[in-house]
Amino acid sequence: MTATSVSVVVQQEQHQAGHSAATPAFVDLQVHTTASDGALAPAVVVQAAHDAQLAAISITDHDTVDGLDEATAAGAALGVRIVPGVELSTHFENEELHLLGLHIANRDAIRSALQEFQAQRVVRAERIVAVLNAHGIPITMESVLREAAGGAVGRPHVARAMLAGGWVREFREAFDKWIGFGRPAYMAKDRFEVVDAIALVHRAGGLAVWAHPGELATIPRIRKLVDVGLDGVEVLHPSHPPYLVQRLFDHVTQLGVLPSGGSDWHGTTDGPRKLGGQQVPKSWLAMQDAVVASRLAAV
Template identity: 50%
Template sequence: MSDPGAVAAERGHIDLHAHTTASDGTATPAQFVAAAVAAKLSAVAVTDHDTVASVEEVTRLAAAEGIRVVAGVELSVHDDLDREVHLLGLHIENLALMEQTLIGLRDARRIRAVGIVEKLNTLGVPLPFDDVLAQSDGAAIGRPHVARALMQAGHVSSLQEAFDRWLGGGKPAYVEKQRLRFADGIALVHRTGGIAVYAHPGAEATRERIEPLVAIGLDGVEVRHPSHGSEAIKRIKALVAHFGLVPSGGSDWHGAAGGSRVLGCMQVNPEWLDLQLARVAAQAA
């Protein structure tokens, strides 16, 4: 069997942003690895929302295929304008500490979901909380699980309708989500041995936006993402170079049932993985 690190050095494409059933993805760890094999990836990151529960199993299964797994997580954080943005933690070393810390966030997700269901019931939309739990199947619970339960109960005809009528921001059953501050998210990633990467910033990737984040420890920015066009990619690459950050990229894949995009579709340069590993080593020194 090939050494995963050696395989990664053979310059096959990589994908540093993807999800499993541990959060809101539809692929089990086995299906995740099968997709990575089909995409001929040399390395892939598991970046579930607010959990690292799938990382060890994916790593074990991928080792048999000679694929390197980057232990990661996608954190929901609040910026200085109190907006929700996402922060990738990549190359996490202390999975136990990360998971222990995130349990509190998942508890907050459950409390939020209970609040949403209570609002729905008050609004005359009967929905047992157990139906929502059944949709989550043990994963970190979120509004998509409530939407699926509403759809299964016949209250809406689509997931989009659930958000448009009840669950979206400002809608009757919306409940605010408890989040980490951006600085706290960066600190958590560093405390667990990883590097902190601003996920899919899009139009928010400006010098004025990135500079204060660099000051609080940001390590990198996601350059290649399905939501980034060629101009955005060019602009973000320039910012990464200007601030001495590391680039990252990935498909943000959520499984075969999650849309038309496929794992590995962003064809991320494996040299970016080398740059990230050098950053990790420098921080550990």
């Protein structure tokens, strides 16, 4: 990977797209559906990606691959490539670290582990509901599960149930006042070491990518993670300001790891988390494809 800037890469792909308007230039490698805490069903998400003229998206639902079959079928019909993925909550040193498993080839290799994580999510939600009840908010677990609609349960479903019950005025208030980190009803997830998560992703034939690392992604930390198998870093993300995007890109260039990026889309129609809003270069996906192909050839 030659030293350059993210803006130059994006401009190059914009220029190429201008010469071939029929060929989408960008991808979005972090997208969520109703299989976890997204607002839209997998097929609807793929339609939105088609409408946004994206070449490919990665469905990266939390702790589940259950939305992939529907998304893949829709993608085949619409001409949108679906990169099978998953997002895992892990721990590294004293920090929570989110890990994307991209290019998951063998879902059966991780399905039982994901089912265990989903069961832990339900227990966590039950604990949150109990604390909210103790604070005088009569939310029920049934209402939370209704919001989840069979998907992997998460705090957004608790927030939606609180909003539906009238106990908060807006979705974000549930996190800011009650269930966000440091708030009265916050409950930490069970500890899952990043080294084990990376091994799980590799067992499924995927690439392990550090999701939305923010300022934590220093060169020493990335090196430590590379030593235990990390493949890439999410450079482009709505939470990363331009200076940090460039810094992360410089880091991955220096260390020879893969860049990735995504909107972390959950269904919003505008703002920084809009589907495709990060303009992730298609060439980054091609780089990931090359690594996956080389590993398959080595087997």
